[in-house]
Amino acid sequence: MLMDVITAHDSTDVTVVLPVGVRDLLPRDLPACTWSGSATHLRHVERELARAAVGEADYLAVCTPVDLPVAIGGIDYQVSEGAGTLWQLAVLPALRSRGLGTLLVRAAEQRIRNRGLPRAELAVEENNPRARALYERLGYAVYGRKPDAWDEEGPDGSIRRYETMCLLLGRDL
Template identity: 50%
Template sequence: MAHATVTVDLVVRDLLHEDLAGCAWTGHVPFISAALGRRTAGAVDYLAVCGPSDLPVGVGGVDYSRQADAGWLWQFAVHPAFRSCGVGTLLVRSAEDRIRQRGLSFAELGVEQTNQGARRLYTRLGYEVTREQDEEWDALDAAGRPVRRRAHCVMMRRAL
């Protein structure tokens, strides 16, 4: 078996409605679409990390309406083929840059208590646990039907 190291330039840009068809792997397309509608009012930023094909390999949003002094990171996803390659770190740091550009001092997020991989990433990036609480959100079940999901989450915060 041959092995090689390949370097690929990644670009972080605003996610566009035209990108949604290429984001089916996230499982969030209807919710991303709704978030993009809130972007025009300045309530959110929604980012895409793209390779040379300009297809998103990582996506995530920043909601500015949840906390007065912080941007709320949510719906972050990295394509399974690109996990553990630095895409998530690039996405989080780019979202933090957007929050700083708004003049806000903190980034916050919630991660399901059972999602230890994501929690390790956020801890490595300087996020600290502030509390635990149950959260609810809209999701899709395995058949693609809308459901209300509930989970115990660890809330994390980082000073920018």
């Protein structure tokens, strides 16, 4: 398990340091991950955990000392030959810009290396400059673009199709 700390500051100049660790996401974690997406999204994550159980993917969680996930993300080994593809990376909104995304990506890259694969890839929506800046800071470079689409659950429980254009980024490990 990788360990790191997150530091938060508030307006009274109080600093809080919290150790975190990285481990596999487990089905029992899903109720604590509602911040990461809708019920439909969590059902999809649950299906991906089944793929992880048979080695097709990994799904990681950055957890607090009380073992609550505050960042999650997957690595798919079936998308691109010779690479692990990072996807569904998410950080608890209140803890963004605290290094958790960096920790999650670096842990995912280590998993990819452990499989003997030389490359990590991911897709980021063109309209998400904050995430793109993180990935580029971590050494990822754009090598293409592609449309993507998925079903999203609205607040009223309705399902709508979300379509977007993604940049494809990669990094040799």
